[in-house]
Amino acid sequence: MKKMMFALLAVTAAGTVHAQAQPALPDPATTDPTSLQLMQGFPPPANRTIRFADGTYYQFPKTRWSFSHIRELVPTANVWRGTGPASPLPAAPMALDTLSFLDDKGQPTTWAEMLNRTYTDSIIVLHRGKVVYEKYTGAAQPYLPHSAFSITKSFVGTLAAMLVAEGALDPSALVSKYVPELKDSAYGDATVRQVMDMTIGVRYSENYADPKAEVWDYGRAGGMAPVPPGYNGPKTFYEFLVNLKKEGEHGAGFAYKTSNAEVLAWIVKRASGKSVATLMSERIWQKIGAENDGYFQVDSVGTESGGGGASLPLRDMARFGEMIRLDGKFNGQQIVPKAVVDDIRKGADPAxxxxxxxxxxxGYGKGYSYRNMWWVSHNAHGTFDARGIHGQRIYIDPKAELVIAKFSSHPLAGNMANIPLTDRGFMALAEQLMK
Amino acid sequence: MKKMMFALLAVTAAGTVHAQAQPALPDPATTDPTSLQLMQGFPPPANRTIRFADGTYYQFPKTRWSFSHIRELVPTANVWRGTGPASPLPAAPMALDTLSFLDDKGQPTTWAEMLNRTYTDSIIVLHRGKVVYEKYTGAAQPYLPHSAFSITKSFVGTLAAMLVAEGALDPSALVSKYVPELKDSAYGDATVRQVMDMTIGVRYSENYADPKAEVWDYGRAGGMAPVPPGYNGPKTFYEFLVNLKKEGEHGAGFAYKTSNAEVLAWIVKRASGKSVATLMSERIWQKIGAENDGYFQVDSVGTESGGGGASLPLRDMARFGEMIRLDGKFNGQQIVPKAVVDDIRKGADPAxxxxxxxxxxxGYGKGYSYRNMWWVSHNAHGTFDARGIHGQRIYIDPKAELVIAKFSSHPLAGNMANIPLTDRGFMALAEQLMK
Structure with missing residues (x-):
């Protein structure tokens, strides 16, 4: 149990739970960070104190506090909202808690139970642009950005696709056109499009259960995991990336690797001349009429983590999702070109x-694909989504005119532990809304 | 020269320059961080990279970048602006650049020259509530919080005085009533009022030129300065404070020590049950209609630095100053009780x-006093101010109906290096406005 409780570095949304055993999970109600008085008091008592350096920030249930307080633990770069008014998010509440459906074991459950069982910190549901449901528990607050984990990738992918649409980024070019430093790495003979759709052959393991997996080197390099005394490894994301080795062939199939998103973030910066945080502020956050700033974790030289480092306010993540649902048009303007949204929705090759x-x-079924760092279902509703490990989500169901943004702190670092249950709830809700 | 360039830990606004020699200072124009391309590029070239761990963040002229980017270097706690609209700051520009006056050497100079010679990053001038002058140079931007250094203290002092006015904090009580942990420290037999007015007898040196000065231990404890390998000293502000020893008597006279502000921040938290960042958001930032969030540097357990850790947006600092000038009433509401502002303006005993x-x-002349962590001139204009080392300022001249907020990155860690010149300019402007 103790081993499971230390959920390890959480920067990816890998679908598999790898070799991790799935012991009985603690009752979510007993892990509420407010009831547990985590980080309460001046100073908090020793056993309720959460630090970055000793790794406590990433131990469940302390994650239920730290995922809403990342900036208090590590350096961050702001995603500025601008100075305009927040765009309206009209409320039209619906009683969803008792909505019933069959869970991933075929047992009856309800919407409220699903939220609880997936360790949901906050969730907002938009139907036809109106807020029909919104809930915050524990440490979560509407104004507190929450760790978005690999939802970050979908923002980087969207920004990259916008640059492609403008002609500022050539998807058929080699990565080394934009980042010559990667010429001798695994990415030396890869195209930008292969990076955007994650069909890269690179030796990079996301297996948290393996202490030698590259995901650990990545975290230490980027300041996302504490380093041991005398640490002599790479000290920045870029130092880590340039040393990645090729394994297999590019273009041979989808393989989910966080390193691809970091490489894409690097490409985006070189192509635009701006940091990802600045670009996201100028192109998205300021335009959607965000209520609050978001932020990125940065490494020791200020490089944002494009793989999993964004922390975002829930309501603004919903505004972003709604903008995407509306073909890029929101808050009175075309924010993302319709061609970009079309390209995401069309997806890549399910084969x-x-x-x-x-x-x-x-969430993973037959017919899925991965395009511009979005997960595309190719199902009858045409749903597509952004997802982060521990249960983060932007879920867009065009047919049901539904957008859901959700933050969780599930103890297991593997989306297979929460998406199959979560998505049955989302699909039941969609059917309900379409009645 | 090289030694001077490394300006050391900058957390106080001590008036004296101590034993520091005053070599010829570099031409400010040659230290513009944009021209120097500091932290530009992905990644920036090695000699233009600024890191926390190696101390480069606090080397002049790199400070000209880092003072506007503190959160990208260290963990921070947000001072949330809320979700309402920003309060109006109407503009009524005046041509001040050519305003001439005699500098501190008796030589003719101008407003524009004074700003340049004091390494000003940004400045805003309000006359009767209208913006008559506003300027940003180098890395400074209206939306970027800038390190406020010891201006932080005046916010903590104002919050403490508000709690006193409400009866939530007893200024005549012993410090140990609120912070029993300090019972055996220098502060054991001090009153809250003595802390608020800095008439504390404590062994705490602000002399940056002395590597054994307590200001260094303080910085390392609080995560404001990097620690050497194997560091075994205090790891939090509180661990540092509880070990401070008494030196001299309390109440015997004013002695500027940053430790007093840290102790007051601790008292404020215990008396209010809220963090300083939360209290500042709820009591001030949300109420003045701030345009942008501010933030505090925090130590390894999330404790804000109340002595010098705030980074604030310039325009919102001006809103705060204007609110104080208007006896606490601003943006349609009484934000700080008039009694608190009266108490600040009345000052303490100049003796x-x-x-x-x-x-x-x-800036320091005969008749000055220090009250609630504000500097009070007792001059004919009744000016009073908040000041931070390296040239930070909130300057309020009630008679001239003038409020100035200013951020600088002066290479010398001593206010005597910039205030005598700066204030001659401010006083010349006041006279001009009153004509």
């Missing part, structure tokens, strides 16, 4: 996705 | 202040 070998369950 | 032995120059 490439199938090679990743996910089980055929909601 | 206490005189014991600190400052030279009789503008």
């Amino acid at each position: 490439d996705f199938a090679k990743a070998g996910y089980p055929n369950v909601p | 206490d202040f005189a014991k600190a032995g400052y030279p009789n120059v503008p």
